[in-house]
Amino acid sequence: MEAGVKLEDLTRYPRLMVLTSLAWFLAGGTAGLLMVLAHATGLLRIPEYNTLLTFHGTVMTFGGLFQLMMGLSLLRAGFCYGKPVKGLLVKASYVLLNLGMLMIAASVLGLGVRTSYTLMFPLPAVGVFKGLWSMEGLTVFVWGVVLVLAVVVALYPAALARLVFGGKTQEALVLERFMGTLNPSGMAGMLPYVFILPPLGAAITVGAVAIGLALVGIVPLGSIGWALTPMNFNYPFWIFAHNLMEAMGIMALGTVYWLIPRYTASEEQRARTLFSEKLGLFAIVFYSTAAIMAFPHHLFTMPTSQPQGLSYTGQVASWLTGFGAAFSVFNVLATSYVFGLRLTPAVLAAMLGFGVYIADGFLAMQLGTIGWAFRLHGTYAATAHLMTILIAVTLIWIGALYHSYRLLFGRPENPKLAYAHIVLTAVAALGLLYTMAFMGSLGAPRRAYPLPVGSEGVAALLTFGALLAAGQGAFILQLLSPKRRAP
Amino acid sequence: MMGTGAGAVLIFVYLTAPFLVVFVALFLLSVRRGKRASAEGLRENERLIRAAEVVWLIAIGLTWTAINLVSIQWIPWIQAQTAVSTQQEPTQVVQVEAFMWGYRLDAYELRTGVVKFVARSLDAIHAFAVYSPKGELLATVMLMPGMTEEIVLELREPGEYTVRCLEYCGDGHSAMASKFRVV
Ligand code: HEM
Ligand SMILES: [Cu+2]
Ligand SMILES: [Cu+2]
Numbered sequence: 001m002e003a004g005v006k007l008e009d010l011t012r013y014p015r016l017m018v019l020t021s022l023a024w025f026l027a028g029g030t031a032g033l034l035m036v037l038a039h040a041t042g043l044l045r046i047p048e049y050n051t052l053l054t055f056h057g058t059v060m061t062f063g064g065l066f067q068l069m070m071g072l073s074l075l076r077a078g079f080c081y082g083k084p085v086k087g088l089l090v091k092a093s094y095v096l097l098n099l100g101m102l103m104i105a106a107s108v109l110g111l112g113v114r115t116s117y118t119l120m121f122p123l124p125a126v127g128v129f130k131g132l133w134s135m136e137g138l139t140v141f142v143w144g145v146v147l148v149l150a151v152v153v154a155l156y157p158a159a160l161a162r163l164v165f166g167g168k169t170q171e172a173l174v175l176e177r178f179m180g181t182l183n184p185s186g187m188a189g190m191l192p193y194v195f196i197l198p199p200l201g202a203a204i205t206v207g208a209v210a211i212g213l214a215l216v217g218i219v220p221l222g223s224i225g226w227a228l229t230p231m232n233f234n235y236p237f238w239i240f241a242h243n244l245m246e247a248m249g250i251m252a253l254g255t256v257y258w259l260i261p262r263y264t265a266s267e268e269q270r271a272r273t274l275f276s277e278k279l280g281l282f283a284i285v286f287y288s289t290a291a292i293m294a295f296p297h298h299l300f301t302m303p304t305s306q307p308q309g310l311s312y313t314g315q316v317a318s319w320l321t322g323f324g325a326a327f328s329v330f331n332v333l334a335t336s337y338v339f340g341l342r343l344t345p346a347v348l349a350a351m352l353g354f355g356v357y358i359a360d361g362f363l364a365m366q367l368g369t370i371g372w373a374f375r376l377h378g379t380y381a382a383t384a385h386l387m388t389i390l391i392a393v394t395l396i397w398i399g400a401l402y403h404s405y406r407l408l409f410g411r412p413e414n415p416k417l418a419y420a421h422i423v424l425t426a427v428a429a430l431g432l433l434y435t436m437a438f439m440g441s442l443g444a445p446r447r448a449y450p451l452p453v454g455s456e457g458v459a460a461l462l463t464f465g466a467l468l469a470a471g472q473g474a475f476i477l478q479l480l481s482p483k484r485r486a487p
Numbered sequence: 488m489m490g491t492g493a494g495a496v497l498i499f500v501y502l503t504a505p506f507l508v509v510f511v512a513l514f515l516l517s518v519r520r521g522k523r524a525s526a527e528g529l530r531e532n533e534r535l536i537r538a539a540e541v542v543w544l545i546a547i548g549l550t551w552t553a554i555n556l557v558s559i560q561w562i563p564w565i566q567a568q569t570a571v572s573t574q575q576e577p578t579q580v581v582q583v584e585a586f587m588w589g590y591r592l593d594a595y596e597l598r599t600g601v602v603k604f605v606a607r608s609l610d611a612i613h614a615f616a617v618y619s620p621k622g623e624l625l626a627t628v629m630l631m632p633g634m635t636e637e638i639v640l641e642l643r644e645p646g647e648y649t650v651r652c653l654e655y656c657g658d659g660h661s662a663m664a665s666k667f668r669v670v
Contacts, residue, residue, distance in 0.1 A: 046658045046661070047658050050657070050658060114657070114658075116655045118655075120611065120612050120654065120655050120656065121612075122611060122612075122632060123611045123612065123655075123656060123657060126587070126610050126611045126657075127611075127657055130587060130610075130657070132657055132658060229633060230612065230631045230632050230633060230634075231631060231633065231634065234631065264521070265520070265521030265522070275536075299629065301614070301627055301628055301629040302628070302629050302631060302634065302636055303563055303564055303628060303636055303637065303638050304634070304635060304636045304637050305631065305634040305635075305636060308564070315555070316555070319551050319554075319555055322547070322551060323547065323548075323551070326543065326544060326547040327544075329510075329543070330539070330540050330543050330544070333510070333513050333514075333517075334536055334539075334540070336513070336514060336517035337513060337516065337517045337520065337536070338536060339521075340517060340518075340520040340521030340522075340523070341514070341517040341518045341520075341521040342518075342521050343518045343521070351514050355507055355510045355511065355514075358506070358510070359503040359506060359507055362499060362502055362503050362506075363499050363503075365551075366495050366498070366499060369554065369555070369558045370558070370561075370562045371490055371558040371559070371560070371561025371562045372490070372492075372495045372558065372561065374561075374562075374563055374626045374627060374628075375490070375491055375492040375495065375561075375624050375625075375626065375627070376492050376495060377614075377627055377629070377653065378614050378616065378627050378629075378653025378654055379492065379624070379627075379653060381492065381495070381496065430507070434500065437496045437499055437500075438496060440492060440496060441492045441493040441495070441496035441497075442492075442493075442622070443492060443616075443618060443622065443623070443624035443651075445616075445651060445652070445653050445660070445661065446653070446655070447655035447660060448655075448660055448661035449661055450661055451661070452651065452661060452662075452664065453618075453622065
């Protein structure tokens with residue numbers, strides 16, 4: 001009884017976060033399917049499509065994936081360090097993220113703000129002047145963004161740091177023992193987020209708060225003019241947005257590092273770690289360092305305004321992250337091969353997610369190549385990369401979810417449904433990746449409806465989108481299937 | 488040809504499809520080995536694995552370096568230098584203004600050869616992307632309001648070129664296009 005109460009301290013918020021993320025995923029995924037359906041049929045009007053686009057992008061990334069990662073990473077830190085996942089930081093992270101997302105959703109669906117999830121600053125403001133959406137809509141949107149940023153940049157990393165570094169270990173909560181803080185390297189993968197995101201996100205958060213205050217008239221607009229020039233806004237924006245994706249990617253790599261050794265067949269103690277722990281740590285440090293300087297790839301296509309030296313640095317840094325990934329590929333495969341694997345849903349999802357992540361990573365480096373960026377930027381090839389990295393990271397966390405399924409939901413998962421969920425998701429992810437890359441090669445503009453070129457890919461998008469939906473259907477069946485008692 | 492969007496995606500497919508096949512094969516092999524595993528372990532072949540590590544990292548190192556070096560010639564400002572130095576004719580200069588949702592060019596009839604485009608946006612972020620008569624995307628330039636971008640393109644084929652926006656700019660984005668002729 002005593003232990004049961006305590007376990008609930010570990011799982012209550014993570015479970016809430018996982019289930020809430022599922023709700024956002026379903027809403028955003030429906031919007032994604034509707035978008036593709038509109039491309040196939042011409043059913044939607046342009047503003048409606050752009051509304052769905054903005055809803056889909058914000059909801060999938062923050063309401064869905066970010067929240068899933070938040071729940072499962074806090075859970076993992078909790079049961080590895082034996083500390084309850086609760087307290088003000090955890091509660092505030094959950095409440096403010098979802099409140100912020102509700103405000104964003106309301107401003108997008110109800111008040112017509114449709115800037116896409118990368119804002120395209122100064123589009124939010126220009127849209128008001130052109131009458132595309134209202135000042136009120138923009139104000140709700142910006143304050144929603146401020147709340148989400150507060151969680152992403154401050155509250156969540158603080159909550160995670162508190163679990164890892166603060167408080168006392170309670171033995172009853174230690175479900176998997178970790179040595180030290182950095183070892184094994186699976187845990188080190190969480191730290192770049194904790195240390196990199198708060199400083200790199202600070203500028204854009206301050207900017208967003210200043211804009212929010214100006215919109216409600218507390219601060220005169222003139223006084224924040226410096227933050228409102230497009231260059232001054234977009235550099236901090238991309239330093240933040242790029243590194244957020246990288247930090248989420250590195251945390252997912254750390255999750256693979258953590259999960260794979262847990263399912264090796266060999267009983268040797270050695271098998272509880274990676275083939276090479278040193279290489280694992282090295283890869284994470286190397287990858288994180290390179291990633292920080294890779295952000296200029298988002299602005300390569302400003303041949304005059306972006307200093308060429310910055311562009312070259314961005315290209316080299318982008319390719320260096322590929323070395324970090326190559327170390328990981330070797331290490332993960334060597335771990336699996338040398339120690340042998342037990343096939344479980346957790347291992348399958350982590351491995352397939354990792355494979356998709358790596359394949360997509362090559363496209364990312366191509367987009368990070370100046371010469372290619374001038375022919376791919378702004379096309380569906382860019383969407384191919386962005387969406388695949390998100391789906392790959394989601395799939396890796398789905399592995400972590402199955403790893404903790406019984407802990408969270410009090411019963412073991414049905415393996416058949418789990419495999420269907422994972423395989424359908426992986427196949428759909430690859431299908432969407434190659435289809436969208438192909439559309440990009442035809443020069444299809446992203447975020448464009450109707451498609452002026454490249455609509456050849458739409459039927460395939462619809463097919464793979466349906467597969468992805470079917471996969472999530474299997475997961476919902478899993479959750480709803482009658483409670484079996486844990487043996 | 489490798490420097491085009493189509494070339495990039497072909498290289499992407501050629502490199503990642505075999506990678507994925509080998510990756511999944513090794514995964515399945517690991518599962519098979521896992522079934523046979525016993526406590527005495529599977530740790531044979533240590534040498535082979537070290538060799539695989541070295542070969543893999545060398546292959547990656549060579550591929551990465553090769554792509555980075557080869558791709559230098561596709562960078563528009565490098566291409567511009569070679570194009571201008573091999574052609575004698577005077578450079579044509581076209582001023583471009585992008586706005587919600589269209590383009591104003593100060594010339595819609597150009598001659599084949601080297602053209603310098605000087606482009607800027609009057610309101611939101613837009614792109615100035617040029618598609619050849621065959622539909623190939625020659626280059627896209629991001630136009631941030633307040634900044635002026637210059638790009639030099641060699642337009643070899645005569646015919647009708649299309650200008651399109653590739654940066655999302657609101658409801659007119661998909662229809663934001665223009666054309667010019669090269670004779
Ligand atoms: C049902 C499956 C899905 C379908 C059919 C789908 C479809 C699409 C389409 C058509 C676009 C618009 C491309 C454009 O116009 O630029 C898009 C964009 C996007 N998708 Fe998905 N998607 C799906 C699942 C996902 C998942 C699982 C995620 C993330 C975890 C995701 C994240 C995004 C993001 C962030 C964008 C970019 C939005 C923007 O450019 O503003 N999608 N998706
Ligand atoms: Cu980036
Ligand atoms: Cu546009």
